[in-house]
Amino acid sequence: MLLSSLIDLSRLQFALTAMFHWIFVPLTLGLGFIIAFMETAYYRSGNEFWKRTAKFWMKIFAINFAIGVATGIILEFEFGTNWSNYSWFVGDIFGAPLAIEGILAFFMESTFFAVMFFGWNKVSKGFHLASTWLVAIGANLSALWILVANAWMQYPTGMEFNPDTARNEMVDFWAVIFSPVAINKFIHTVTNAYTLSAIVVIGISAWYLLKKREEEFARKSMKIAAVFGLISSLVLAWTGDGSAYQVAQKQPMKLAAIEGLYQGKNGTPLVAFGVLNPSKDIADMKADSAKYYSEEPYLFHVSVPQGLSLLANREFDSFVPGIEDIIKGGYTYTNFKGEKRTALPLEERIIRGKLAKEGLAMYHKAKTAGDEEGMEIAKKQLTDNFEHFGYGYIKSPEEIVPNVPLTFYAFRIMVGLGIFFIFFFILTMYLEKKNLIAQKKWFHYLAIISIPLVYICSQAGWIVAEVGRQPWTIQDLLPVQAAVSGVSASSVLTTTIIFFVLFTILLAAELKIMFKQIKKGPDAN
Amino acid sequence: MLYFYQHYWWAVVSLLGAILVFLLFVQGGQTLLFGTVKNDKERTLLINALGHKWELTFTTLVTFGGAIFASFPLYYSTSFGGAYWLWFSILILFVIQAVSYEYRGKAGNLLGARTYEFFLFLNGMFGTILLGVAVGTFFTGGSFVMNKLQITDISNPTISYWTNGWHGLDAIAHPFNLLLGIGVYLAARTLGLLYVIMQIDSEEFAERAKLQVKVTGSAFVLGFVGILIALFTLTGFSVNPENGIVSPVKYKYFFNMTELVWPAITLLVGVVLVLWGLISVFLNKVRYSFYITGAGVVLAVWSLLICAAFNNTAFFVSHVDPQYSLTLYNSSSSLFTLKTMTYVTILIPFVLAYIVFAWRSLTKVKVNEQDLNKPDAHKY
Numbered sequence: 001m002l003l004s005s006l007i008d009l010s011r012l013q014f015a016l017t018a019m020f021h022w023i024f025v026p027l028t029l030g031l032g033f034i035i036a037f038m039e040t041a042y043y044r045s046g047n048e049f050w051k052r053t054a055k056f057w058m059k060i061f062a063i064n065f066a067i068g069v070a071t072g073i074i075l076e077f078e079f080g081t082n083w084s085n086y087s088w089f090v091g092d093i094f095g096a097p098l099a100i101e102g103i104l105a106f107f108m109e110s111t112f113f114a115v116m117f118f119g120w121n122k123v124s125k126g127f128h129l130a131s132t133w134l135v136a137i138g139a140n141l142s143a144l145w146i147l148v149a150n151a152w153m154q155y156p157t158g159m160e161f162n163p164d165t166a167r168n169e170m171v172d173f174w175a176v177i178f179s180p181v182a183i184n185k186f187i188h189t190v191t192n193a194y195t196l197s198a199i200v201v202i203g204i205s206a207w208y209l210l211k212k213r214e215e216e217f218a219r220k221s222m223k224i225a226a227v228f229g230l231i232s233s234l235v236l237a238w239t240g241d242g243s244a245y246q247v248a249q250k251q252p253m254k255l256a257a258i259e260g261l262y263q264g265k266n267g268t269p270l271v272a273f274g275v276l277n278p279s280k281d282i283a284d285m286k287a288d289s290a291k292y293y294s295e296e297p298y299l300f301h302v303s304v305p306q307g308l309s310l311l312a313n314r315e316f317d318s319f320v321p322g323i324e325d326i327i328k329g330g331y332t333y334t335n336f337k338g339e340k341r342t343a344l345p346l347e348e349r350i351i352r353g354k355l356a357k358e359g360l361a362m363y364h365k366a367k368t369a370g371d372e373e374g375m376e377i378a379k380k381q382l383t384d385n386f387e388h389f390g391y392g393y394i395k396s397p398e399e400i401v402p403n404v405p406l407t408f409y410a411f412r413i414m415v416g417l418g419i420f421f422i423f424f425f426i427l428t429m430y431l432e433k434k435n436l437i438a439q440k441k442w443f444h445y446l447a448i449i450s451i452p453l454v455y456i457c458s459q460a461g462w463i464v465a466e467v468g469r470q471p472w473t474i475q476d477l478l479p480v481q482a483a484v485s486g487v488s489a490s491s492v493l494t495t496t497i498i499f500f501v502l503f504t505i506l507l508a509a510e511l512k513i514m515f516k517q518i519k520k521g522p523d524a525n
Numbered sequence: 526m527l528y529f530y531q532h533y534w535w536a537v538v539s540l541l542g543a544i545l546v547f548l549l550f551v552q553g554g555q556t557l558l559f560g561t562v563k564n565d566k567e568r569t570l571l572i573n574a575l576g577h578k579w580e581l582t583f584t585t586l587v588t589f590g591g592a593i594f595a596s597f598p599l600y601y602s603t604s605f606g607g608a609y610w611l612w613f614s615i616l617i618l619f620v621i622q623a624v625s626y627e628y629r630g631k632a633g634n635l636l637g638a639r640t641y642e643f644f645l646f647l648n649g650m651f652g653t654i655l656l657g658v659a660v661g662t663f664f665t666g667g668s669f670v671m672n673k674l675q676i677t678d679i680s681n682p683t684i685s686y687w688t689n690g691w692h693g694l695d696a697i698a699h700p701f702n703l704l705l706g707i708g709v710y711l712a713a714r715t716l717g718l719l720y721v722i723m724q725i726d727s728e729e730f731a732e733r734a735k736l737q738v739k740v741t742g743s744a745f746v747l748g749f750v751g752i753l754i755a756l757f758t759l760t761g762f763s764v765n766p767e768n769g770i771v772s773p774v775k776y777k778y779f780f781n782m783t784e785l786v787w788p789a790i791t792l793l794v795g796v797v798l799v800l801w802g803l804i805s806v807f808l809n810k811v812r813y814s815f816y817i818t819g820a821g822v823v824l825a826v827w828s829l830l831i832c833a834a835f836n837n838t839a840f841f842v843s844h845v846d847p848q849y850s851l852t853l854y855n856s857s858s859s860l861f862t863l864k865t866m867t868y869v870t871i872l873i874p875f876v877l878a879y880i881v882f883a884w885r886s887l888t889k890v891k892v893n894e895q896d897l898n899k900p901d902a903h904k905y
Contacts, residue, residue, distance in 0.1 A: 091598020
């Protein structure tokens with residue numbers, strides 16, 4: 001009980017920090033480039049209008065940047081303070097991208113950040129412009145490395161388990177960096193950030209139009225943001241599809257949770273929207289199977305026939321496993337190496353996970369005794385069962401099922417809003433081209449409302465990705481209960497409360513400063 | 526081969542740590558906000574002079590943490606997960622710094638400028654002391670248990686934990702750690718004062734800083750001598766690289782200096798540079814005092830950190846059982862990872878070059894009121 005509250009609190013704290021971090025970071029990722037476009041226009045034309053415009057958005061950038069940095073360091077510390085077992089188990093792989101991020105990306109970002117803000121009178125125009133571009137590139141490079149690390153947790157590759165050190169070790173750096181999940185995740189995440197930034201720029205500009213202020217500034221800002229946003233959101237949709245396909249291949253339980261799919265079939269439909277039946281609970285499968293099987297998964301739903309099969313396997317009539325199928329096993333699937341395999345039931349995976357751990361313990365016993373033959377036998381037992389290592393910690397089926405309602409609804413919010421933003425950017429471009437954008441009040445309101453919506457969309461995406469992969473800190477290898485630190489639950493509760501209070505105050509201060517800056521407008525010094 | 530890379534990475538991490546102590550001049554400068562500055566004009570000048578640089582210090586801290594995580598993950602895991610409250614305190618003290626520069630001077634900042642200045646002061650004063658305390662545990666160890674094979678115990682897989690309820694706060698009570706913490710604080714404040722003398726265009730403020738540096742700098746030198754005496758008389762722990770057995774050795778760190786020699790020379794050069802930098806203030810030749818003293822601090826700190834782990838020394842000793850202690854051999858990443866990361870360090874000179882270039886571009890003109898009030902200026 002104590003352990004479970006420690007795990008829940010540690011997860012809560014990490015989720016709280018990550019979500020808070022992600023309020024500020026996406027804006028800086030995209031706004032960096034929007035500012036760079038504007039300063040490039042200034043550099044080329046010498047028109048002071050562009051300098052003034054770039055400088056206004058820089059102020060918004062700086063306010064977000066500071067708090068993004070502050071929350072970023074908390075995440076780095078939390079890997080060690082709250083997830084110390086994880087830090088050792090995967091530090092050999094996870095640490096490297098993090099260190100490279102520091103050496104290559106953070107220094108670029110922070111060094112040129114100083115030039116970008118303090119260098120207007122001190123460096124040449126060209127050097128200043130280069131600094132602005134390097135801040136944007138540095139910020140995006142940071143994102144690359146941390147997303148490589150995150151992708152590796154979802155799809156561990158390029159490593160081997162070393163029984164001597166009792167941890168995973170990297171054997172192929174390029175496999176880690178160029179993992180298809182990493183590439184897709186990076187593009188999906190940064191284009192999401194660009195979309196968010198574009199919406200924020202359009203929303204703030206719309207406020208000026210509503211107030212009949214700064215028309216030229218607002219319209220030109222909107223124009224750049226709409227083009228940037230439309231391209232980004234189209235790439236976002238494309239990588240979103242790629243992401244769903246990868247999840248189907250590598251994290252089938254996540255996909256099942258996203259769909260609220262308990263029993264799979266050939267030609268599985270895709271739920272476009274629907275309401276889950278709260279009475280359907282996987283824990284009942286064993287405890288009260290009559291109730292479990294009598295409950296429908298949805299109270300209401302509208303589905304696209306065979307849509308999920310197409311999304312998951314690129315084939316209309318293919319089989320997509322549901323939560324129950326994954327627990328029971330027995331279905332055939334093609335793994336990422338293209339091999340046909342039969343899914344093992346959870347019970348067997350648990351046994352094999354325990355065998356792997358036993359093998360590791362035996363290996364060390366034999367090593368201490370100098371028994372080389374014993375070491376070989378134990379190593380074989382470990383290696384043969386290693387892909388199920390994490391299942392050895394699992395005690396009941398419901399432990400491997402993520403929170404279905406949270407992932408199901410978050411996914412639909414994310415996709416629904418994502419589609420809306422594509423049309424929104426097209427609308428913005430159309431109204432601007434037709435010279436109607438300054439007069440259409442309804443559009444101004446729509447643009448302002450889109451700001452909170454895009455943040456909700458972005459957070460929902462992370463909920464799908466992270467809640468959906470529970471209980472795994474490393475897919476199939478390390479569940480949360482084996483990753484957590486040996487600290488007391490009360491300590492984690494206390495620090496969570498401190499963080500919550502601090503974050504709330506900082507967010508309130510940040511918003512108030514932002515609103516004041518926006519109210520003052522681009523001419524304020 | 527692995528032996529080489531383990532030592533190479535400890536040297537890199539130590540160098541990052543040493544550069545971090547130099548860059549803590551930002552924190553040292555922040556401690557001048559209460560007591561040393563006399564009016565709002567000086568306060569604004571000070572914050573804007575430091576505001577060009579705080580990001581660099583912060584980034585170095587983050588990279589120092591990332592580099593330890595990558596090269597010695599068992600230390601990251603054992604120390605951060607064990608000395609929980611110590612690291613948490615350091616974290617909070619740096620988080621409140623990160624927002625304070627940007628928010629302090631802005632309308633609508635909710636808490637008022639003074640609160641953010643107080644945050645900066647807290648970060649400058651206690652952030653430096655606690656970082657010093659944390660570094661002190663490289664020499665004094667902690668109350669932890671560490672057993673990698675615990676991962677095979679399904680009901681209790683946590684491989685390391687702290688054995689007392691203080692979770693790292695007990696490190697503050699160790700006299701050596703505290704002395705080191707105060708030493709880091711004094712170094713940071715001395716460098717902060719030297720930075721003010723070099724970078725702020727206010728004769729009155731600079732004269733006051735010169736007077737203070739004579740007191741703080743002398744205290745730093747005395748404190749540093751105290752640290753060296755305490756360190757060289759400490760009992761350290763040696764590891765047998767053949768079988769991993771850890772055993773106590775009297776005056777271990779002193780012997781590390783005499784046996785390795787080059788850290789002793791580095792230390793000596795560092796001390797000479799620090800003294801040269803400080804004496805130049807007494808002689809009123811202050812143009813390069815900041816850089817000379819800073820270089821001395823980097824060399825001195827680097828040599829001490831090298832001594833913590835080189836020459837078969839356990840760098841994080843367990844008070845529970847010395848056999849749980851961490852050494853370069855049992856806590857490092859694999860050969861492959863260390864090697865891969867070593868390729869990345871080839872780029873460090875390039876990174877340093879653009880940092881130096883940007884630093885010079887922003888530091889060539891002293892911070893003055895006229896510049897801050899220009900329409901193009903970004904004022905904190």
